[in-house]
Amino acid sequence: MSGVDTANAVRDSIYRACLYKDDMAWEKWLELCDDDYYYAITAYSPEISNDMTYLSGSREDMSTMMNMLPKHNSDHSPLKRHCSVYTVDVDEKAGTATAVSSVLVYQTQLDGINCHVDAGESKVFIVGKYHDKFRVSGDGVKFIERIVKIDTRRLDKGTHYPI
Amino acid sequence: MARSRNHEQWTAKPSLASDEYVDSRIYSDQEIFDEEQEKIFKKAWIPVCHESEMPKAYDFRTTTVAAEPIVITRGKDMKVRAFLNVCPHRGNMIERRPSGSFLEGTPSGNPKHMTCMFHAWQFDMKGRCVYISRQEEGYQDRLQKQQVGLRELKCEVYFGGFIWVSLNDDIDMTVADWAAGSLECLQPSLDEEPLEVFHYHKAIIPCNYKLWHDTNCEFYHDYLHYHNRITGFNDAYFARKNMGFDNGHINVGSFEVNYDNYEGAHSRETISFPHLPANHWYMIDMFPGVNFNLRGSSLRCDMMTPLGPDSVMIEFRGLGLKSDDAKTRKSRIDHHNSIWGPFGRNLHEDLLAVTGQGAAMNASAEKRQILHGRHENETIHDENGMRHFYEEWGRWMDRLPSNPDKPFKENSSAVRAV
Structure with a gap:
């Protein structure tokens, strides 16, 4: 793949990952990821003056977690991701690429509070950035790492869904 | 067909002792809430943060207890102290950040001081007022710095390094006693x-x-x-x-x-x-x-x-x-x-x-x-x-949880209903 083709493939993968997660198509999301994929949600807390990790795991960990969702009581209010890919840097020699994207996650209330009153209301749920790494091969690009660096630390009820 | 329970049945006392249920109004009533702030949260020991959040001299944390803004400081002597985060001049909140260090100066004040940005009054880590801008010109000899220190609160570091404060000057027990x-x-x-x-x-x-x-x-x-x-x-x-x-x-x-x-x-x-x-x-x-x-x-x-x-x-x-x-x-x-x-x-x-x-x-x-x-x-x-x-x-x-309109002291014996 040329550098331009790789950059386009990176952008395409980031946007497809958003759409799959929006649709809660977790397996399709993970199919975009290589076997050694690592996922984490991090934040910096000015309260405790420390970097924090709110969630992390391998591709297998994520798959297990998503498969267990039906056994848990969750807020089923869907999350939708609005993403803009800012930068894509391709290292052709190493066969890798990195990308930085901004992401806004909106939550549309379904069953989280009092559905008769709240269902249908959309709110900004999380503000942050995706820091992604990709492996580039003849077959295309695969995620090998996603660090979601979020600014939002007031997370209220939280969620069982990855961002 | 009989209904499951009508209004009268739904709101009737349950067949349990009076200490085995509470009235839902204790979870929603504004008057009860206001009373709780005064009678409980302003009187008890409340942990507000952990000492590892302010490990160095001149570090600080801000917090709130019973709607009162509070600043916790670590002095040069490494002692942790708590003050109302309120300037005694015109009542502005002094420190607005969640945490940080007073080692650095601010646009209105000097290093190693808490400075109210509004009129540049400055306080040391012991809460003493150390600077009033244009003091003599404005107050002549009618007001001294010693009279306008910060309101200091009871404060202890206890139980694995948690920092506890109390707004109650008269609390007659340590955190250990309270626990x-x-x-x-x-x-x-x-x-x-x-x-x-x-x-x-x-x-x-x-x-x-x-x-x-x-x-x-x-x-x-x-x-x-x-x-x-x-x-x-x-x-x-x-x-x-x-x-x-x-x-x-x-x-x-x-x-x-x-x-x-x-x-x-x-x-x-x-x-x-x-x-x-x-x-x-x-x-x-x-x-x-x-x-x-x-x-x-x-x-x-x-x-x-x-x-x-x-x-x-x-x-x-x-x-x-x-x-x-x-x-x-x-x-x-x-x-x-x-x-x-x-x-x-x-x-x-x-x-x-x-x-x-x-x-x-x-x-x-x-x-x-x-x-x-x-x-x-x-x-x-x-x-x-x-x-x-x-x-x-x-x-x-002094309210009965099962009927907050009644005083607790006269009605506290839990009698199992027949």
């Missing part, structure tokens, strides 16, 4: 070596603060948590004792959690806190709204700031040992997050439940009885923890 033995089950584990906060996030939940405390006080709600059912429900779990202590505190005895039973989870044995048996789990709930929760490898602490009768801010902290190496710390964080993080399995479920309670118990809803009547030999699914809390609440408020 009344409730912390002893975890004291060896928390006081063996310094702790460090590795996790912080906050939630503002549309429910009364007591509903969150109730949830922390009762384990019957483990039916809500698949994780807890699969890792916990066995004879040892159901034998855990739920014990009350003076001043309304409770704790729940320990047992060995089978983390391996939950797919993707692992034993916490190798990095247990000092003196804690492998994979054991203790919980302490302190009046009026604090929770310490040690699950083997990580300590969670919930600090509640009531914002209104139907709104509470909960600050969640996770702590490990300051001596942790990177690998150990990562494991503690993973263990903490898997159930207690904002994306974890259990915390989200708990918060959903109390959000539902808050929605159903709004101020306009007809009053109803909330049952706290389970008796199981003071073990884990007994609701004696909540009953113990509300007995103390009634005493402080």
Whole structure:
């Protein structure tokens, strides 16, 4: 793949990952990821003056977690991701690429509070950035790492869904 | 066909003793909430942060107790002190950041001082006023700096490095006295070596603060948590004792959690806190709204700031040992997050439940009885923890929890209804 083709493939993968997660198509999301994929949600807390990790795991960990969702009581209010890919840097020699994207996650209330009153209301749920790494091969690009660096630390009820 | 229950039946007293249920108005009434702020939160010891959040001289943290803004400072002498975060001049909030260091100067003030940006009055780490801009020109000899220091609050560092404050100058007990033995089950584990906060996030939940405390006080709600059912429900779990202590505190005895039973989870044995048996789990709930929760490898602490009768801010902290190496710390964080993080399995479920309670118990809803009547030999699914809390609440408020229009003192004998 040329550098331009790789950059386009990176952008395409980031946007497809958003759409799959929006649709809660977790397996399709993970199919975009290589076997050694690592996922984490991090934040910096000015309260405790420390970097924090709110969630992390391998591709297998994520798959297990998503498969267990039906056994848990969750807020089923869907999350939708609005993403803009800012930068894509391709290292052709190493066969890798990195990308930085901004992401806004909106939550549309379904069953989280009092559905008769709240269902249908959309709110900004999380503000942050995706820091992604990709492996580039003849077959295309695969995620090998996603660090979601979020600014939002007031997370209220939280969620069982990855961002 | 007969209805399940009509209005009269629905609002009638239950066939339980008066201490086995509470009136839902205690969770929604503005007057009761205002009274709680004055009678309880301005009088008790309240933990506000952890000393690892301000490790160096001149570090500070800001917080709020009973709607009063507070600044916690660490002086050059390394002593931690607490003050109202309010300038004595025109009542402005002095420090606006959540944390930081006074070592650096500010646009209006000098290094090593707290400076009110409004008119540049400056205070040292002991709360003494050390500078009034154009003092002589404006006040001549009518006002001295010694007269306008900050309002200092009672402050102690206790129990694994937590910082406690009280707005009550007349409180006649130390934090240890206030805890009344409730912390002893975890004291060896928390006081063996310094702790460090590795996790912080906050939630503002549309429910009364007591509903969150109730949830922390009762384990019957483990039916809500698949994780807890699969890792916990066995004879040892159901034998855990739920014990009350003076001043309304409770704790729940320990047992060995089978983390391996939950797919993707692992034993916490190798990095247990000092003196804690492998994979054991203790919980302490302190009046009026604090929770310490040690699950083997990580300590969670919930600090509640009531914002209104139907709104509470909960600050969640996770702590490990300051001596942790990177690998150990990562494991503690993973263990903490898997159930207690904002994306974890259990915390989200708990918060959903109390959000539902808050929605159903709004101020306009007809009053109803909330049952706290389970008796199981003071073990884990007994609701004696909540009953113990509300007995103390009634005493402080002089209101009967089952009928807050009545005084507690004259009606406190719990008589089982026929």
